[in-house]
Amino acid sequence: MSELRIGIIGVGAMGADHAERIVRRTSGARLVAVSDPDAARAEELASRLSARVVADPLALIGARDVDAVILASPGFAHAEQLFACLEHGKPVLCEKPLTMDAASSLQVVEAEHKLGRQLIQVGFMRRFDPEYTALKQLLDSGELGRPLLLHNVHRNKANGPGFRSEMIVRDSMVHEVDVARWLLGSEISRITVHAPKPTSAVPDGVLDPQFAVFEMANGAMADVEVFVNFQVGYEVRCEAVAERGSATIGLGAGVLTRAAGHWGGAMPEDFRIRFDRAYDIEVQRWVEAVGRDEIDGPSAWDGYAAAAVCEAGLASLSTGQPVTVDLADRQAVLG
Incomplete structure (x- = not known):
């Protein structure tokens, strides 16, 4: 894969920051789609960064031209979206929290383990x-x-x-x-x-x-x-x-x-100013790891713990x- 096609779910402060990062500072990646409940915000960002808007986040995950997903949506939406990523075999960089409680986080860990491959990386950027x-x-x-x-x-x-x-x-x-x-x-x-x-x-x-x-x-x-x-x-x-x-x-x-x-x-x-370099390194290494069918950072287990x-x-x-x-x-x- 010469270029990883990325969709971002949630384009508030963090998601918009990641969108700019993908377009301007990440090699080997291209932003293709965004999704957010605030349609005007999503349209403005997508238009500016030459991406398209997908109203339904689950449809974005299932889109054939989306190779990998960044979840910057609210924590309460993560469980459903993570299970959809696993169902479609899509690598995902999930901003914390993994989910809102330990029980559902453990279910995510178990579901990923059953696939026999790691698709979920959690966005604890301080490690980078x-x-x-x-x-x-x-x-x-x-x-x-x-x-x-x-x-x-x-x-x-x-x-x-x-x-x-x-x-x-x-x-x-x-x-x-x-x-x-x-x-x-x-x-x-x-x-x-x-x-x-x-x-x-x-x-x-x-x-x-x-x-x-x-x-x-x-x-x-x-x-x-x-x-x-x-x-x-x-x-x-x-x-x-x-x-x-x-x-x-x-x-x-x-x-x-x-x-x-x-x-x-x-x-x-x-935090975006203090850890700007950490986010750049995190996303670049994630993109490169996806190309190797790996993750390179905190795992679903780390999110559950x-x-x-x-x-x-x-x-x-x-x-x-x-x-x-x-x-x-x-x-x-x-x-």
Whole structure:
């Protein structure tokens, strides 16, 4: 296949960003179709990028001129769309979450396994960020000894009025769930989510910020502060502490200025700026992997494991108590 023909379902902020990426910065790929409930938005994007609009997302998945699919639709639509991709044998890059709950995510994992080939890659893009990649390589090298602790900070400038407490776990903290599993090479066995008195920037009833502790099956631990109405900018930091040293990423790689009695740099407005390079690498490698009939990144199992941890995290958020993660036996599921 000389050129991978891609359809994108969901062309809000993330899907539109991917559409531009496919057209302007990804080799070996061509955008052929988009689908979105907002017909005007889909038509505008399709017209600008020389693609066509398919009103029904399932029809897009089944289209003969669509070789692979990017799902940037809302999480509640993912299960049906993923099963359709599996039915049609279409490789799919699915933005998180895999699905909205652990049970349906496990069903997706099982359905893919029955096909005998991996078609689903989950969009945990931090695994492709050069800083995170360097940290992973350092930890895996053994130079610092066995990793013991992982400290994470995840702050957004602001979120819309409809952003609820549970979304902080499912839509934001989920990235640190995957990062902890990946960097520490272990599943999360127990999670505790705490919430201090909320910031005055959120409506009554919204718990923001939140602080979580992950207990890993291999004995390591991780923590994360998630603050989605930080008011300042977008900030993601990670420090790994090992037996013989520590390493930190996310301190900012921009220009540090000193002027007018002040010193400092700039903070990005949102995740698309901070992780722009990671998204470029992720999509390019996905396109190349599809050409080899492979995936090259987080699997459906990774999406399921993250869903199971977030489900336990929501239970902990409601009680403030540790909750054991109910994770299926991987060997039993995947053989």
